[in-house]
Amino acid sequence: MKQRRDRKVVTEPTRIGLAGLDQGPIERTLRLEAPGEQLGELPLAFERVDLEVEIRRASRDGVRVRGRLAARTTVACRRCLAPTRAEVVTEWDVMFRPPARVTPGEEGVWALEAKAGELDLAGPVREELWVHAPAWVECSAECPGMCPSCGARLADESCDCPPPGPDPRWEALEDLGG
Numbered sequence: 001m002k003q004r005r006d007r008k009v010v011t012e013p014t015r016i017g018l019a020g021l022d023q024g025p026i027e028r029t030l031r032l033e034a035p036g037e038q039l040g041e042l043p044l045a046f047e048r049v050d051l052e053v054e055i056r057r058a059s060r061d062g063v064r065v066r067g068r069l070a071a072r073t074t075v076a077c078r079r080c081l082a083p084t085r086a087e088v089v090t091e092w093d094v095m096f097r098p099p100a101r102v103t104p105g106e107e108g109v110w111a112l113e114a115k116a117g118e119l120d121l122a123g124p125v126r127e128e129l130w131v132h133a134p135a136w137v138e139c140s141a142e143c144p145g146m147c148p149s150c151g152a153r154l155a156d157e158s159c160d161c162p163p164p165g166p167d168p169r170w171e172a173l174e175d176l177g178g
Helices: 035-039 122-132 168-176
Strands: 015-017 026-032 048-057 063-076 083-097 109-111 118-120
Touching: 026 035, 035 048, 035 122, 048 122, 063 122, 083 122
Parallel strands: 083 109
Antiparallel strands: 015 118, 026 048, 048 063, 063 083
């Protein structure tokens, strides 16, 4: 049986037709140029999301989607607030099954009606971005941050502010230490 290979770059897809899936896997390379509009609420304002997917029949009524996801964005460094590039790159693997065979809360499994002619990848892609988006981004591991008193960005300028004193909320614990 000859495998069908179909590779093309498209600009707005999250839905992929399943026609011909029984003859072999379907491969797609996708770019989402406005992921917030196409996927819904995301953890960061991603500039774009690139996907490579392989869709194959997993059972008589199931479909498996595997691939690679790469997304990028620019966010503020958590130490100095400088604009900093952040990326999410991950491999992903999801199953689509009939709704009766999907257990609520089951990870990586999505509902697919038996007569569905296409997959909607928006949900699984959105989930991968939420799971893998960085909570904190730093411009560099050596970033000195900002002065807590005057707000100077210490990588660009120095300041003469005295070091901050101890936090008065901890004073009660100092008495316990003896």
